[in-house]
Amino acid sequence: MNEDSPPRQNYEDALLGIVGEMSTTMRPHAEAGAATAPSLDSALEAELGFDSLTRAELLTRIEQRFGVSLPEQVLAQADTPRALLRAVLAARDLPPGSEETPARLARPAPETSAQAPDGAAALTDVLRWHLHRHPDRTHVILHDGEGDDTPITFAQLHRHACAVAAGLAARGVRAGATVALMLPTSAEYFYCFAGILLAGAIPVPLYPPTRLAQIGDHLQRHAGILANAQAPVLITVAEARPLAALLKAATGTLQSVLTPQELEDTAGPPVQAMLRAHDIALLQYTSGSTGSPKGVVLTHANLLANLRAMGTALSVDSRDVFVSWLPLYHDMGLIGAWLGSLYYAFPLVVMSPLTFLARPERWLWAIHQYRGTLSGGPNFAYELCLHRLAQADLSGLDLSSWRFAFNGAEPVSLQTMRRFTARFAGHGLRAQAAAPVYGLAEASVGLTFPPPGRELAADRIDRAALARTSRAVPADANARGADGDHDVMEIPSCGRPLPGHEIRVVDASGRELPDRHEGLLQFRGPSATSGYFRNPAQTRELFDRGWLNTGDYAYLADGELFITGRAKETIVRGGRNLYPYEVEQAIGALPGIRKGCVAVFGSADPDSGTEHIVVMAETAATDEPVRRALQQQVLKTALDVLGMPPDHVVLVPPHTILKTSSGKIRRAACRERFEHGGSGPGEAAPWLQIARFGWQALLPQLRRGRHAAAGLSYSMYAWLLFAAMAPVTCLASVAVHRPAMGWALSHHAARLLLRLAAVPWFVQGLEQLPRHRACVLVSNHASYLDGMVLVAALPMPVCVVAKRELQGQRIPRAYLSSIGADFIDRFDNVRESEAIERLVAAVRDGRSALLFPEGTFGREPGLQRFRSGAFVAAARAGAPVVPVALRGTRSVLRDGQWLPRRGPISVVIGRPLQPDGQGWPAAMRLRNAARAEILHYCGEPDALRPGIEAARSRTARQLP
Structure with missing residues (x-):
């Protein structure tokens, strides 16, 4: 000092x-x-x-x-x-001298203009396109407001991203896998996100923990996301490893927790996955303001379509400058800001959200310094600037370059935008810059924009008419607006749909409504998601005959969109639709109530068949007379706005109102807390929240451990049974050296083993077996268990035809020979022909034979191609072919595993198939018929189907 x-x-x-x-x-x-x-x-x-x-x-x-x-x-x-x-x-x-203000910082020299990659099919194509044309062009500027900004060029981004991609590949991450990304705004975030894409994997952005007081809720939500995404890898900062360890225990799918440095320091060959337009580029998990987070599936085609549509609507080119403090885990900051700058090659000046919250003036000074043209945020960002910035903070500020100040991601307040433009008009901000916009993750990010250069447009409507009839009736021109008469509502226009996109408003039955009729907003277009990741139930709710439900109430007027509220948050009372946002704003302005910490929601009343109106508001007041006075003020304010009093006014301590990562009120979660009596106490101590989460994470681990222990115990028990019975059966069969008696011993021993192992199994169709005539039995092959199961199922002795490799193993050769088996060489045509001749002779002599025409089996389910030897032998011998379908053996003991699991097994014996000749065509007809019969009963897909379709496609392309 x-x-x-x-x-x-x-x-x-x-x-x-x-x-x-x-x-x-x-x-x-x-x-x-x-x-x-x-x-x-x-x-x-x-x-x-x-x-x-x-x-x-x-x-x-x-x-x-x-x-x-x-x-x-x-x-x-x-x-x-x-x-x-x-x-x-x-x-x-x-x-x-280290305290130099942003106003005195030198402005960077403007970059030369650059074209956008209109032909790109994937985001990786966009990066390579710019890399080849201007590798040293500045792409991102990490702005800290202290004069130590860090530029990142396209070449730097690509070089570091390639190192990350190689590190992921070296750790087993393959194309199509998900990788979770929990990093603050930093160079490493951009490197890792791009590296995940270059590796062909799918990024899953997560927001890093910021508030220790809500760490329990944070962990719980992230555990749900990771479990749904099934991400095996989480990339995060070293300080988050203790939390990541808890998430690893809670999900059961997370395998590795890595830092960006660990990935980049991994030596490995370069990886350049070739991505297609319809490959998944991103899982954008919704904030969960109305429910549990859902992973929105966005393809490269979705994202590029949205970027191109937004660029066309705003006439964007490389001469623009985007200044952003928006979090990179949120679609506005990730897609709108960064990926937009990646596509159009305009510089992105990005700062940490914490920087903005601590000193919002740095956002405006960054626009001044870098001559920003595009910037914005949720409504609270403009409110923060209005309330926190003194005039002394703004001396010399010039915002004349700011041409599009978008306001979105939460309800837009006209009063906020009007006051903001009025205050900063003296600093060069034009009134035409203010722009309410509408978008959602299911549409990639943007859906409707107002035309650039237009002043704020609003619709003044009769509040009572909207509540009672769901019609937006224009208000009397002489009536006062939201600052005065409560009978008038002013709703901002969010503009028109982006090029190539459509919107409509429908009633509850799905019938499209005319202008000025409120209903559910739907959309469709090239930016629309295909659904939610691994969530078919929510995906079904999302779609309505080709249109996507936004979950918002709205109406259209003159082709422009006016949002009235969230469908799940609208309160239905006495046939009226009531909207929480206005009430929350009015109550939040009361002295003693924490602004932005008010939740208004409906709670079902089974007695009246309608909903109770509940107001939950945070206050630091603890004195009872003060709290009673506050309740009366809240009651009166709600009555003024709604025209009816709320049923419950609940004053709660600070930090009780639940919010999303982007600051939206989670009304559904607040309602659940209220209905379960949890509105009183605030958040528990962080250590207690972590302990609770740790216990919740431990429970599934314990359950998994219990199941694993039970499975291991069963496996050991099954192997002990086999070890006790197999040698005795094998020695007895070899000792008697009579195939019929050896088969009978093996038959009863196999049935006893299955019974003692508590395997639920059954045999169907034994009556189909020819009793007085030799036949050729053919079965699908799925597991090492198949032979034992067939021996247990078939009461009559048959000649098992085994692969020649077993003949070279002493014990299997001795046992199989004792029950009359023959061996066939699948890879030597001469020996295979000899084996077929022996098989024909055996069948003609009255001995039935059992073969696995697939020849072998693998791990993946699917009926493989049948070899023809068994069917040639049957046709030449004039013997019927009996198809036998095995089901369940692959699940009980899959290839590559040595621990059997308990599961049902079935054996279905089909009707005998008679040969209609002795030649090759007759053998092929037998093969096809037997394969079709087994495919019908084995419960596995046809492994040849993709090959058949590909062959058909090739044939079609060759036709003139």
Whole structure:
């Protein structure tokens, strides 16, 4: 510390003064005096109730008071005033001049123009296209607001991505596998995402934990995502390994937790997977504001179609500059910002979301510095700038380059956008820049945009008419808007559909509605997902005869879209549709209620057949008179907006209202908490949440362990039975050396073994076996168990035809010979012909034969091609062919496994097939008929079907 700096005690007192002042401000006046003064070790969140936004305000005040600039990591990591004090003292030791403001930073030289790769079929094609034409062009600029920005060129991105792809391939990740990505905004995020694509795998972005107080909910949601995605690999920072270990235990599918450095440091050959347009490019898990997260399947074709449509709608080219603080795990930040910049080659200036939350002015200064043309975010981002930025923070700010300021991902407030454009008009921001947009992950990201350069457009409608008749009736021109008369609603226009996309509004029966009739919004187009990953039930709900359900209520007017609310969150009361958002906004503005922490939802009332209206609002007030007064204010405000009082007003402690990763209110989860009586207490301590999650993660492990132990015990028991009975049976058969008696011994021993092993098995069609005539029995081959099962099923002795390889093994040769087996060489034509001759002779002599015409078996299910030897022998001997279908043996003991599992086995004996000649055509007809019969009963697919279809396709292409 500098020698002329004040004593440490002065810093402590000043810092605690700021914390105490903010803590007092958060509490009602009646209890402010009784509040305990904070200490250096008071927990900011658990004891003082400072959430992330409050901590951001705290950092701003500390920086202003001490004249320092604190790293944005302090916002997430500092959990006590002592940690903040350390950060302040460390910042005071920085050399002079390190606090240079963004306004004085030099602006970069503009890049030359570049074309977009219109012919690209996959995102990897886009990267290679730009790499070959301008490898040194700046693609991404990592902006920290401190003057130490880091550019990333296309060549850098490709080089690091190739190293990541090689590292993944070296660890067994193959094309089509999913790879989870849980990294903060950083160069490594871009490298790893692109590397996953180059490896042919599918990225699954996850948001990294930020709030320790909700770590339990965070782990629970990520465990569900990882289990659904079945990702074997998670890429994350080293600090997240302890949490990742819990996720590994909870999912059962996660195998490796790796850091980007570990992947890049792996030596391996280069990997360049060839991707097609309809391969899956991304699993974008929805935020879950109305339910559990679902993995939206987005192909390369979906993403490229959406990027091209958005680019056409906004007239985008490489001269644009996108400035973004949006999280890269969210579709707006990932697809709209980064992949858009990747496609059109305009620079992306990206900063951490924590940087924006801590110092929102850096977003605007980045637009100023880099002459940003495209930028935006959810409504709260504009509110944050309005409330947090002092005029002194904006001196010299120039926003005249900003041509499209989009507002989306949550309900758009016209008042917020109007106040924002009015305030920043003096800094060059044009009113025409403000643009409410609409999109959803199921449409890749964007669906409707207003035309660039148009001022805010809104529809003023009669609130009562919309609630009672679901019609958007224009309000009286003299009526006041949302700031005045509550009978008038102003709804912003979200514009028209992107090129190539369509939208419509339907009623509950699916009938399309005319203009100004509210209903369910549906869409279709090339950006539309094919469904949810491994979730057929939700996928069925998504589609309606070629259209996709958005889950939103809306109406159309003059071809433009007006969103009225979420279908699952609309409250139905007395035949009226009531919308939560306006009520939440109004109640959140009340003194004593935490803004943005209000949930309004409906709870089913079985007595009335309608829904109760519930208002759940966060407050730090604990004094009972103050809480009663707040309840009355909430009640009156809700009555003014809705025209009817809510049934329940529940005041809850801070951090009780559940939110998604992008800050949306999770009303369905709040309703579930209310209905189960969980609205009172706030979040449990982080250690307790982790312990709970660890126990929940341990339970499936214990269940899996129990099942594994039971399976292993059964396998050992089965092998012990086999070890006890097989040698005795083998020795007895060899000793008597009479095939009929050896078969009889083996038959009874096999049946006893199956019975003692508790294998559920049955034989059907024994009456089909010829009693007084030799035949050729043919069976599918799926497992090492097939021979034993057939010996147990067939009461009469037959000549088993085995592969010649077994003749070279002493014990199998001795046993098989004792029951009259013959051996056939499948790979020597001369020897195979000799074996067929022996088989013909045996059948003519009255001995039935048993063969596996597939010759061998493998791990994968499917009936393979039949060899012709058995059928040639049957045709030449004039003997019938009896098809025998085995089902279940592959599941009990699959190739490559030595631990049998208990499962049902069936043997179906088909009707005898008589040869209609002695030549080759007759043998082929027998083969085809027998194979069709076995295919019908074996329960496995036809392994030849893909080859047949390919042959047909080749033949069709050869026709003139």
